[in-house]
Amino acid sequence: MPVTIKDVAKEAGVSPSTVSRVISNHPRISPQTTAKVKKIMDELGYHPNMLAKSLVMQKSKTLGIILPRPAEELFVNLFFSEFIRGIVAQASRIGYDLLMTSGVTQMDEADAITKLVKGKKVDGIIILTSRKKDPVIKLLQEMKFPFVVIGRSDEFENILSVDNDNIKAATDVTNYLISIGHKRIGFVSGPAHLIVSQDRLTGYTEALKAAQLETKPEWIVEGEFLQESGYLAMSSIMSLENRPSALIVTDDLVAYGVLRGLTELGYKVPEDISIISFNNITISELTNPPLNSVEIGIYQMGYTASQLLIRSIEDGVDSKRELIPHRIITRQSCAPLLEK
Template sequence: MNVTIVDIARKAGVSPSTVSRVLSGHPKISAATARKVKEIMEAMDYHPNVMAKSLVSKVTRTIGIVLPRPAEELFLNLFFSEVIRGVVTQATRSGYDLMLTTGSTEREEVDAVNRLVRGRRVDGLILLYSREGDPVIKLLKENNFPFVLIGRSEEHSDILTVDNNNVQAAYDVTRHFIAQGHTRIGFVSGPPDLTVSKDRLAGYRNALAEAGIAARPDWIVEGDFLQESGYRAMSFIMNVPDRPSAIVVMDDVVALGVLGGVTELGFKVPQDLALAGFNNIPMSELTSPPISSVDIGIYQLGYTASQTLLRAVKGEPVHQQRMLIPHRFIARESSIFKPPS
């Protein structure tokens, strides 16, 4: 038989309403009474009915994460598991559970988020991507629903965001190659509708322009965040006339594919192609050669997004609309090589 509030109240010698106040953290309940009731709850293995409680309080103590499409490919990239780890750590410490949602199409994605919002199944949402013209952001703003975007919005300056300075980060990587004498520098990008792809491409172009180096379209390849994308990019880039001697890659998982593709074609890194990526995943240090990478603080992105969302959900002040997580470039063997003059 399930233990009820009435059972707890009888055992503690208090009223059921007092037990309810203990569960809700009511300030008028003394510390001694709260401690006594909680000890009895634990001894009797009592678990409150969260659904029933949320109907009364209109608070679910659950936050949602909107995953980017396509979901079936999501966890092949360690960025997403690490950023979710950051979200989970902060949410759990604050007593919140997590719910994940996505869709295979834009319509499915909007419908899934709409169900969470209209049904009040979560108290707030974290979006793990930033996309141009995103209808999900429009939906959340129209409903005045708390959310935090991991990334930068080009259209909405009034929303809460947690991001890196991706323009500067890509600029730093490109300057690293230029400083070693490279003048033929390529770029393997991500999906073109993502803001992070645009920002990193802009940083790459800025560094080239500052150095008086032309950005050649045939040295820039668009793809996705999978290892296979980097592998495919190399079958094209390494066969263009006057091919690049160095390449900036949007993501370390893609860089692993680049490394595999270059090796299979009979070239060497960094002697024939210097290489650097983003995210500093653990695998980057274990490859041969180890891959240079920009550490963007993935865990901290998730942790800060979760922390910011919970403040917004509780009505606490959030002092910055846009929070920036610092980045640092870690040079390893894949990018440290001076080409012959």
Template sequence: MKVTMKKVARRAGVSSSTVSRVVSGHPNVREETSRKVKKIMDEMKYTPNMIAKSLVSKTTSSICILLPKQDEKCFSNLFFMELIRGIATQANLSGFDIFISLGANEKEEVEMVSRLLKGRRVDGVILFSSRKEDAVVDFLKINNYPFVLIGRSDKYNEILSVDNNNLKAAYDATNHLISMGHKRIGFVRGPSNAIFSCDRLEGYRKAIQDNGLERRPEWILGEEVMQDSGYHAMSFLMNLPKRPTAILVVDDLVAFGVIRGLNKLKYKVPDDLAIISFNNTTLTELSNPTISSIDIGIYQLGYTASQVLIKRIQNPSNETQHTNRFIIEHRLIVRESSIPKRLGV
């Protein structure tokens, strides 16, 4: 015999509307009542009719994660996987499902997001990319769709966003290399249209300027955030007539490629070139030598992005009650790659 919402309500001693609110994750249900109803639902093996629930509540309890364009290789980058883990953990706690979408270009991304939102297949979107003049951000903002940006917009101050202080993080990383005695410091940056990359470049330049050090344009390499980029960059950097003795690298995966390239060229880290990177993924402790890195709180970035978006979806009228911009603190993690062997770790 089919288990209905009414039967669950009768056994729990509550109204059908209370069961409905528990199913939809509505905040106005006492925690004790919610636990009791969920326990009875499990015992009775009750499965909510999600289509019917969506029609009644006008929500889907689903959010979309939009991955960066042309980044199908992102699943090999532990940064993205940890970010998704944070998002999925919080979404699950809130009773939300996630969709993962990937567009080949911005036009395709806009079409995909439009189809999902207008077709009421998702309630909101989490954007992984933070780009200059972003067409997807424009579309979501103009149409007043719920979304959160992991990063910051160069155009809108009022949109919901979760980010690090990337300028300060790069400033701190560069100053760490300076404290180790380095005066010639380079930077392997990310894509030029990525705002996080521009902010980190600005932080690096500020630290160099504040310490009165030499700045050379050939010491700044513009690369995509993938392992092979760091590998190929080294053949250029280490053959310069006057080369850096240390570099800041935009991502752990690139740093791993940098070390591989240096090994092939018979250079040693940190003796010939000291390195510090960003993200502090598990890769940094598996590398030889281990990699110094800025821990940006990847899991917390994802968890917070999911949390604030779902709150916005459930309580759209409270969108101006609190701040729209959430900053996750960073930490400097020092390992072998940036410490001269005479000092140890």
């Protein structure tokens, strides 16, 4: 027996319509009535039933997010919390909540989305990872449902997205290494099906080309977002006769593996080889030596995604790309390479 708008109305001696108008600050309600109704609402501890409200308003004031499958979660895992904080902070501020769901099996991400969308549980959806030819993006695009992707789509131009300029970031990192004298630069990449991997690789390649430096396919290793990948990459890279003097690593956790591999092989960082990685998660300042990394503004990405999506829902903006600035954090894993 929760207290409803009717109870308030009866108690205040007005009609439900009037109470409703008081709640929504309708202009044509007299100050006295407003005061009286508000008093009663307080006394009765009235809170509107959001389901009823949502049903009639045709919007739920809720954003949706699909939990990544464990496999892809690897990437998201370490900054998931920060992301979510950003999203929820901004959403709450504007009166939205965040609904999380996941497919029951690995396969039905699409089903989960359809259910959310058609079931009217959410007004918009945030996509955390963008894969090449991402079917989820296509689905939402077809349903014409508001959504924002963290990252970008390789198929659709006119969507909402929040991203780092990963190409630029990788270029910056590469140029940074070049600027301190490195000429042979390797790259430990992430899974090829993720767009972020692709972009970072592109930036790296372009920077090298622009500087007219050598690129060797064997200097580029692809792996997962696992430290093990970094560890494994080292044996192949370091056994090359003409090996890189610096390495760009796609993620700090992977870089940790790189560090571990190098230590085991008897190399010193940064004396023997310089390392710089991406994402600047907690780990990166805890390694030995502390890692140079690229801060990508995770909280801000979440925050911005939330904001953008809500604007899209309320004002119908449906095509905008926001780039969150990145920043190279200098620690102690890179050293200048002196001419020899």
